[in-house]
Amino acid sequence: MEFDNIEISDEEEEITAQTVLKTLQNAWQNERLAPEILPHQNEMVECMLGQIQHMERNINKLPKTDLRASIHKMELNRIKFIICNYLKTRLDKIEKYCISILNDEKQRLESGTNYLTPSEYKYAQEYLINMESHLKEVALDHVPGNMQSFDLNKLVIYPYLQAHVFLKANETVTGIILEDLGGDQDEEIDLEENSQHILQYKPIADLLKSGKVQLM
Amino acid sequence: MDPYEIEFIGENRIVSIIPNFSHDKIFLICGEFGPFRAGLPMNVPLWLGVMLKQKQKCRIVAPDWMDIEVLENIKEEEKKSRFFTKMPNEHYMVEAKLILGTAAEDIPRASEIKTIIKDIWDIRMSKLRTSMDALMKTGGSYGRLDHLTMMEINSVKPLLPEAMNELHRIKMNARKTMPSSLNTTVSQPGSSQITPLDAPLDSALLDSARLNSGAPKNDISTARFAAVRQSCTNRYYIVIPVF
Numbered sequence: 001m002e003f004d005n006i007e008i009s010d011e012e013e014e015i016t017a018q019t020v021l022k023t024l025q026n027a028w029q030n031e032r033l034a035p036e037i038l039p040h041q042n043e044m045v046e047c048m049l050g051q052i053q054h055m056e057r058n059i060n061k062l063p064k065t066d067l068r069a070s071i072h073k074m075e076l077n078r079i080k081f082i083i084c085n086y087l088k089t090r091l092d093k094i095e096k097y098c099i100s101i102l103n104d105e106k107q108r109l110e111s112g113t114n115y116l117t118p119s120e121y122k123y124a125q126e127y128l129i130n131m132e133s134h135l136k137e138v139a140l141d142h143v144p145g146n147m148q149s150f151d152l153n154k155l156v157i158y159p160y161l162q163a164h165v166f167l168k169a170n171e172t173v174t175g176i177i178l179e180d181l182g183g184d185q186d187e188e189i190d191l192e193e194n195s196q197h198i199l200q201y202k203p204i205a206d207l208l209k210s211g212k213v214q215l216m
Numbered sequence: 217m218d219p220y221e222i223e224f225i226g227e228n229r230i231v232s233i234i235p236n237f238s239h240d241k242i243f244l245i246c247g248e249f250g251p252f253r254a255g256l257p258m259n260v261p262l263w264l265g266v267m268l269k270q271k272q273k274c275r276i277v278a279p280d281w282m283d284i285e286v287l288e289n290i291k292e293e294e295k296k297s298r299f300f301t302k303m304p305n306e307h308y309m310v311e312a313k314l315i316l317g318t319a320a321e322d323i324p325r326a327s328e329i330k331t332i333i334k335d336i337w338d339i340r341m342s343k344l345r346t347s348m349d350a351l352m353k354t355g356g357s358y359g360r361l362d363h364l365t366m367m368e369i370n371s372v373k374p375l376l377p378e379a380m381n382e383l384h385r386i387k388m389n390a391r392k393t394m395p396s397s398l399n400t401t402v403s404q405p406g407s408s409q410i411t412p413l414d415a416p417l418d419s420a421l422l423d424s425a426r427l428n429s430g431a432p433k434n435d436i437s438t439a440r441f442a443a444v445r446q447s448c449t450n451r452y453y454i455v456i457p458v459f
Contacts, residue, residue: 017245029225032217051245067273068242074267075244081224162384164377166361166369178358189358196361196369198376200384216366 020047021079026214028086033166033215034208035201036159037093037101042117045083052076094124099156102128128152161202167213168196176203222367226310227263232277234258235268262314269319276319281305282312284325287332294339300363309337309367340368348376357384 027041055076062069094101094116101116102124108114109121116124132152140148169191178187178199191197191213207213228246234257241250249260257277260268268274281287281304293301305311312333320326344364351359357380361369 018247021245025225025228029217032221055245067237067239071242071264071267072244074263075246078224078227078263079245160381162381164357164380164384166373166377180357187358196364197359198361198380199358216369 028082030215031089035163039115040117100158165201166216223310226307229262230259231262231265232257233265233274235274275322278323302363
């Protein structure tokens, strides 16, 4: 059974299943630890799901008692856990920051740098519509007419980008500016390769998205 | 993240096992392993090693660092150094817990090793608490944490980041109120979130933060960790994995 080489059709780029797994695991870890939603990794997820299906078909051909079957099953379960948890974490964020994510996403869609997959985007829109009609049905429809006005903008929850996060630098990055609120002197720091830090999320958000740092 | 998730990540580390059966190479998604030859050592991911051990199909070979002498040296180093020393393994605690938990009989002097690793963990955790306290007292919003392992970092979550967030909020509020307290003629219509009571409190806190910032910022191993911990005991706790 040889599954090492797989292809991603739309980019015509060959990567090993191992690399896909590593990328997914990093994406999962980052998504768990970042305060805001990160750009999606849909190609990787789809690619891995295809691989899992393929493997499962092969496992079913093996006799039940075969040691290989249980080892492969265990590995697949581990990968499924990562994917499920990754997607669930994203959905949690979408539900929590629904309105602000949708607002940002509309701008990002115009520039073609969308963070959500099409189905996540659809989910977010439907979630918002459902929430709105639920609030109307449960409360607003039962109050006097002059109090029924409803402003969605008052419900916006923003992710807390000033939150402090732990990170590890994948490569050396210089000149990150940390705002100093106490004094007036902003501080500039360098992240050496493999060094670990705790600092605010905001100044390193772009570095995270470009893969130069990894949250931990 | 939960400690079990850190364990999950740590389970991808490679360990050496001696299988008691023979089998061809297996091609997993995370790489190819084998061939398995009864009695010959080979490398597999930790999760696979533990699984085979539970099925009594292999013995786990103690990793190089899981040795009394090596660990004693690490412990002495750790005691002497003011900073965190580099651990032999990014997931030493996870590996120790899993290997000693499932395959204690394969490791020579397992119980002594367990004690030393626990000692090293304790020394490092107390160092970490001291550093955190110093960091908070200097009012820092940035810290460098080289050589700390994931499990150790995870054990101070959410306490440390939350405390730093809180400090950041206090500073933000202080900055908002400071100009208006200097210039008394300016009233603040509509700024309902800052009550007059808050202002002196915030600047007092800020002052105390400034007083303490006399110490250089990277000297993070002097003070004790009392204040932050007490004020937060009700909400946060430190998770320490138990053998």
